[in-house]
Amino acid sequence: QAPSMVVIEIDREFDRFRSLLGAHKWAEVLSDPAEEQKDKFTRIFFCKLTTAREIEKDGWRRVDIKEVWFKGW
Numbered sequence: 606q607a608p609s610m611v612v613i614e615i616d617r618e619f620d621r622f623r624s625l626l627g628a629h630k631w632a633e634v635l636s637d638p639a640e641e642q643k644d645k646f647t648r649i650f651f652c653k654l655t656t657a658r659e660i661e662k663d664g665w666r667r668v669d670i671k672e673v674w675f676k677g678w
Contacts, residue, residue, distance in 0.1 A: 612652055612660050613670075625649050634675055 615622060632643040654660045657667070 612654070612665055613649075614657065614660075626651065636674055636676055 613625075615625065626649050629647050629649065631638050631645045631647065634647075635642065652660075654663060661667070
């Protein structure tokens with residue numbers, strides 16, 4: 606775990622899984638990015654932890670996201 610890392614849980618029924626992997630510019634995915642966020646980007650990698658319990662035991666905490674934060678979701 607690191608301050609600049611997050612683990613996201615994806616529903617197994619989600620059919621666009623591959624589109625999540627890779628780099629994403631915040632200006633292109635956030636609905637209303639602050640000026641200082643517009644040049645930032647996120648890289649998404651596959652996580653080897655497979656259950657919410659494994660992730661919790663590894664020291665991560667759950668924060669639910671809202672669809673309105675993102676464009677086109």
